[in-house]
Amino acid sequence: MSLKLLIIGAGGIGGYYAARLAGAGHDVVLTARGDHLKAIQGRGLKVDYEGRIFDCRLPAYDHASLIQACQPDDFDLVIVALKSTATEPVMTELGDWLRSGTVPVLSLQNGVDNEPLIAVVVGESRVLGGLAVRIGGHITGPGEVFAEGVAQIVMGAWPEQAPADARIPLLDRLQTAFNLAGIPTTVTDNIRYELWRKLVINNGVNPLSALTGLDTRSLTHHPEFGRIVYGMMAETVAASRAEGVNLSQQDLDEMFELISTFNAIKTSMLVDKEKGRPLELDSIAGAVQRRCRQLGIEAPYTTTVSALLVHSGTGDRLA
Ligand SMILES: NC(=O)C1=CN([C@@H]2O[C@H](COP(=O)(O)OP(=O)(O)OC[C@H]3O[C@@H](n4cnc5c(N)ncnc54)[C@H](OP(=O)(O)O)[C@@H]3O)[C@@H](O)[C@H]2O)C=CC1
Ligand SMILES: CC(C)(CO)C(=O)C(=O)O
Numbered sequence: 001m002s003l004k005l006l007i008i009g010a011g012g013i014g015g016y017y018a019a020r021l022a023g024a025g026h027d028v029v030l031t032a033r034g035d036h037l038k039a040i041q042g043r044g045l046k047v048d049y050e051g052r053i054f055d056c057r058l059p060a061y062d063h064a065s066l067i068q069a070c071q072p073d074d075f076d077l078v079i080v081a082l083k084s085t086a087t088e089p090v091m092t093e094l095g096d097w098l099r100s101g102t103v104p105v106l107s108l109q110n111g112v113d114n115e116p117l118i119a120v121v122v123g124e125s126r127v128l129g130g131l132a133v134r135i136g137g138h139i140t141g142p143g144e145v146f147a148e149g150v151a152q153i154v155m156g157a158w159p160e161q162a163p164a165d166a167r168i169p170l171l172d173r174l175q176t177a178f179n180l181a182g183i184p185t186t187v188t189d190n191i192r193y194e195l196w197r198k199l200v201i202n203n204g205v206n207p208l209s210a211l212t213g214l215d216t217r218s219l220t221h222h223p224e225f226g227r228i229v230y231g232m233m234a235e236t237v238a239a240s241r242a243e244g245v246n247l248s249q250q251d252l253d254e255m256f257e258l259i260s261t262f263n264a265i266k267t268s269m270l271v272d273k274e275k276g277r278p279l280e281l282d283s284i285a286g287a288v289q290r291r292c293r294q295l296g297i298e299a300p301y302t303t304t305v306s307a308l309l310v311h312s313g314t315g316d317r318l319a
Contacts, residue, residue: 002026003177006075006103008090010040010060012137012268013108014081015145017153017183019047019054024181029070030060037062039143048140049147063093072101077128077174080118083272084111084283091121098122104170106130106155110202110268111283112195112243115158128167129158129191131198134258136265149263152184156191196240196247200255202284203302204233206269210279211309217264220256230256231301235288239299242291281306 003026007014010030022028032040040060047054061069072078078098082090087109091098098105098121106128107114119127131154137147155174157167171187178185188194205216208228212219219225233252240247272279285306292299 003077003174004075005029006066006070006078007031008078008080008094009082009086010036010045010145011081011083011139012145012147012271013132013135014079015045015139016047016049016135016137016147016151017079017081017108017132018058019045019049019056019145020151020181020183021178022056022058023054024177026177026181028056028058029066029075030058031063031066032060033062035142036139039141043143045143045145047145047147049151063090067094067097072098072103075103077170078103078105080105080107080109080114081132082109083268083278084109084114084280085278087114087117091117095121102126104128104167106174107158108132108153110198110206110280111287112192112199113283113287115195119158124159125166127158128155128171129195130155131195133198134262136263136267138266138268138271149265150184152186153178154186154188154191154194156188156194158191160192161189192243192245193247196236196243196245197251197255199240199284199287200233200236200247200252201259202267202280203236203288204229204255205259206267207281207285207302207305207309208232209267210269210273210281211305211312213270215264215266215270216259216262220260226260228301228305229259232285232288232305235292235299235302238295238297239288239291242294279309281309 006029007018008031010032018028044057104126108130115129133152135149135151140146157165175187237247237252
């Protein structure tokens with residue numbers, strides 16, 4: 001049976017997954033703003049993925065008109081695909097509307113601090129944690145998204161899955177539907193572990209790519225930058241202990257291997273820096289630094305790269 005899905009933030013990630021899900025016959029509604037929204041409303045959303053073009057005509061709204069046009073329980077699922085810098089303001093903007101229904105909310109964002117912000121608004125029992133894995137994607141022009149990679153999704157009941165958790169039937173349904181739509185999707189019973197493993201990658205490459213302008217392959221294969229990437233990843237592994245997640249040396253090596261052998265991706269933070277947009281620095285490097293401070297340990301690589309990035313002229317745009 002087809003799903004009714006609301007995707008908040010039709011950018012690189014939201015736009016790509018929207019196209020796959022709509023292509024498989026699901027009813028997808030988008031939110032966006034500005035020229036991108038106008039283009040989606042006028043001409044539709046065009047997604048260029050691995051040599052295939054998806055042209056989709058989908059209903060799209062800004063948040064003020066979404067509240068007028070739809071009820072939260074018109075949907076089986078709300079997917080948040082915003083930058084982390086927008087999570088709190090958008091949750092405030094849509095808070096009363098979301099609270100007027102019972103629909104579950106899935107975050108597909110990088111970082112470990114989005115689900116807690118969503119839970120403040122809708123309550124933990126409605127939150128699904130998730131992440132977009134092995135995908136690079138961004139808006140290339142109004143109404144246009146480019147994406148590459150196998151583009152998996154990992155998701156699970158947040159913060160943890162209880163025995164006989166009421167969210168399991170929905171997760172199973174989503175897993176089946178997403179896989180049939182061409183999105184390799186797995187459900188985990190330990191989503192916080194997976195979110196932290198992804199943070200290892202993002203802290204390893206995103207800030208350094210924004211600082212240097214280099215893609216993920218150039219960074220990880222560079223004799224000096226590769227060591228800095230590994231150092232920032234190791235600091236993320238150490239930081240995970242502050243939340244009892246306790247990532248291991250094996251997690252560190254697996255994540256370094258994953259990003260070293262993945263496509264040469266222009267990270268989302270580099271794309272934001274080039275476009276002069278706010279960076280997810282606080283939710284990536286800041287998240288690691290805060291946990292390390294809490295544990296009384298240093299995070300010298302993360303602290304240095306963050307400080308250089310702020311100093312390089314983006315400081316006034318950090319959220
Ligand atoms: N891009 C990638 O390759 C990957 C990204 N991720 C993560 O996925 C998440 C989403 O990233 P990404 O897709 O790159 O983000 P984008 O910036 O491409 O997309 C976010 C979209 O949300 C829109 N938006 C923001 N605020 C509002 C608002 N108030 N009302 C309506 N629309 C709004 C943005 O509009 P505007 O442009 O006007 O701000 C933009 O269109 C991030 O956490 C990122 O780290 C994970 C894996 C890979
Ligand atoms: C590093 C990468 C591409 C991994 O998917 C990512 O998550 C991002 O660009 O934010």
